[in-house]
Amino acid sequence: MKxxxxxxxxxxxxxxxxxxxxxxxxxxxxxxxxxxxIEHVDTAFVKEAKCVVFGSPIYxxxxxxQMMNYLLAEAGKLELAGKLAGAYATAQYVHGGAELGIRxxxxxxxxxxxxxxxGGASWGKPVIHLGPVGIDHTLDIxxxxxxxxxxGTRMAQKAMELFA
Numbered sequence: 001m002k003x004x005x006x007x008x009x010x011x012x013x014x015x016x017x018x019x020x021x022x023x024x025x026x027x028x029x030x031x032x033x034x035x036x037x038i039e040h041v042d043t044a045f046v047k048e049a050k051c052v053v054f055g056s057p058i059y060x061x062x063x064x065x066q067m068m069n070y071l072l073a074e075a076g077k078l079e080l081a082g083k084l085a086g087a088y089a090t091a092q093y094v095h096g097g098a099e100l101g102i103r104x105x106x107x108x109x110x111x112x113x114x115x116x117x118x119g120g121a122s123w124g125k126p127v128i129h130l131g132p133v134g135i136d137h138t139l140d141i142x143x144x145x146x147x148x149x150x151x152g153t154r155m156a157q158k159a160m161e162l163f164a
Contacts, residue, residue: 001030001031001032001049001050001051001156001159001160001163001164002031002032002033002034002045002046002048002049002050003025003031003032003033003049003050003051003052003053003155003156003159004033004034004035004036004045004046004049004051004052004053005018005019005021005022005025005033005034005035005036005052005053005054005055005152006035006036006038006041006046006052006053006054006055006070007035007036007037007038007054007055007056007067008037008038008055008056008057008063008064008066008067008070009037009055009057010057010064011057011136013057013090013134013136013141014055014056014057014089014090015035015037016141016142017055017088017090017132017134017141017144017145017148018035018053018055018088019035020145020148020149020152021033021035021053021055021088021132021148021149021151021152021155022034022035022152023149023152024148024149024150024151024152024153024154024155024156025051025152025153025155025156026152026156027149027152027153027156028153028156028157028160030160030164031156031159031160033152033156038066038067038070038074041074041078043077043078046078047077047078047079049083050083050084050159050162050163051083051084051085051086051155051156051158051159052078052080052083052084052085052086052109052114053085053086053087053088053131053152053155054067054071054085054086054087054088054105054108054109055087055088055089055090055105056087056089056090056101056105057089057090057091058089058090058091058092058096058097058098058100058101060097061096061097061100061101062097062100062101062104063089063101063104063105067105068104071105071108072108075108075112076112078112080109080112080113080114081112081113081114082113082114082115083114083115084114084115084116084117084155084158084159084162084163085106085109085110085114085115085116085117086106086116086117086118086131086151086155087101087102087105087106087109087116087130087131088102088131088132088133088134088148088151089101089102089131089133089134090133090134090135090136090141091133091134091135091136092135092136092137093135093137094135094137096135098133098135099130099133102130102131102133103130106130106131115162117155117158118130118131118151118154119151119154119155119158123150123154126146126147126150128147128150128151128154131151132144132147132148132151134147134148
């Protein structure tokens with residue numbers, strides 16, 4: 001089963017966390033996961049995917065303009081209706097609005113007919129209510145990597161449960 005991560009990255013943090021989500025997804029037997037920068041999305045692959053996760057850095061409590069433009073202009077081509085969707089964010093500050101950015105992406109997915117999911121508290125710790133967030137205020141965003149890997153695994157497991 002195909003799964004995908006689509007991201008916009010400015011400093012490389014969002015790209016790196018997206019690739020860690022893909023590692024988690026690929027740890028689930030039967031899953032083929034790939035990540036794509038919004039400039040280089042393999043639309044044919046994503047159309048076949050049963051799970052799509054979007055990621056963006058957060059600036060002024062919002063996703064980047066580039067990610068918003070992508071969602072508005074290009075996401076309709078991905079045939080998201082009925083697919084499992086999720087979102088993640090990277091930010092500089094704990095109170096920088098990452099959860100608002102995740103909601104922006106999830107809301108857009110729901111408008112497109114996707115089924116949004118994160119696992120919430122149902123998987124136990126770490127609890128990931130909306131989607132994982134990596135904070136780079138210490139210049140050590142890698143301290144959040146395990147949560148992103150776990151999130152990827154959970155998303156792929158749910159996709160297998162729903163669509164396999």
